[in-house]
Amino acid sequence: MTSLYVHPRLGEVTLSQTVRARRISISVRATGAVRLSFPCGVPQKRALDFLEQKAEWIGAARERKARIEELRRAAKADLPGRIGRLSEATGLKCEKLSIRASRTKWGSCSGCNHISLSLFLMTLPEHLRDYVIVHELCHTVHHDHSPRFHALVDRLVGGREK
Numbered sequence: 755m756t757s758l759y760v761h762p763r764l765g766e767v768t769l770s771q772t773v774r775a776r777r778i779s780i781s782v783r784a785t786g787a788v789r790l791s792f793p794c795g796v797p798q799k800r801a802l803d804f805l806e807q808k809a810e811w812i813g814a815a816r817e818r819k820a821r822i823e824e825l826r827r828a829a830k831a832d833l834p835g836r837i838g839r840l841s842e843a844t845g846l847k848c849e850k851l852s853i854r855a856s857r858t859k860w861g862s863c864s865g866c867n868h869i870s871l872s873l874f875l876m877t878l879p880e881h882l883r884d885y886v887i888v889h890e891l892c893h894t895v896h897h898d899h900s901p902r903f904h905a906l907v908d909r910l911v912g913g914r915e916k
Contacts, residue, residue, distance in 0.1 A: 759802070763809055764788055769798065778804045782815040784823055822855060822873070829853045829873040837869065837887050844910050846891040860886045863893035885911060 759767045770791045778792040778801050792801040805812075833853055841847055848869040856862075856872040863869050869890045875883050888910050896903035908915035 759790075761788075761805065761809070764805075764812055767805065769801070771796075771798065771801075780805065780808055780812060782812055782819060784819050786816045786819065788812055825873045825876045826853070826855070828876045829871070832876065833871050833883075833887075836883060837871075837891070840884060840887050841891060844888065844891055846894050848891060848894055861890040863890045863897070865897060867894045869894075 755771050757769045759769050761767050766787075768787070768789045770789060771794055772791065773794050775791045775793045778790070778796060781789045781791070783789070790801055790805050792798075792804075830853060834851055837848065837851055848863070848867050850866075850868040852868065852870045853873050854870055855874070856870070857874065859872060860875055860878075861869060861871045869887075871887070871890070875886060878886075889907055892903055892906045892910065895906060904915060
């Protein structure tokens with residue numbers, strides 16, 4: 755059963771009491787929408803008490819999600835043009851570009867020359883964004899981190915790879 759609850763500080767919260775739920779859980783969407791899921795055996799009051807205990811966490815999660823969406827918009831506006839200019843300047847081409855919220859890697863290049871860039875690149879200065887893109891473009895030639903790969907990167911960044 756799904757219903758809408760208006761919390762005094764959080765605003766609208768979707769309540770979802772379902773047989774699939776194993777525990778009380780809260781999810782915060784990128785839009786800031788909040789969903790409170792709980793098992794059928796749990797009274798609604800107990801679930802709402804849990805929501806109240808987590809209100810501060812929800813506010814913080816909303817701020818982080820808003821920041822990520824802001825970075826995503828900035829990345830979509832900046833990175834395709836940047837990779838296009840660097841591709842043109844270096845003569846290296848990627849087949850496809852995707853922008854993801856990767857936290858562990860700045861970028862990657864698949865064997866099919868599909869480059870994926872982290873939207874968190876937008877937190878770096880422009881010259882470092884360019885370096886990461888050149889690094890990934892060089893993977894379209896050498897799909898490893900061999901001495902030949904590093905020599906190509908070093909040549910394309912004017913001897914400043916290190």
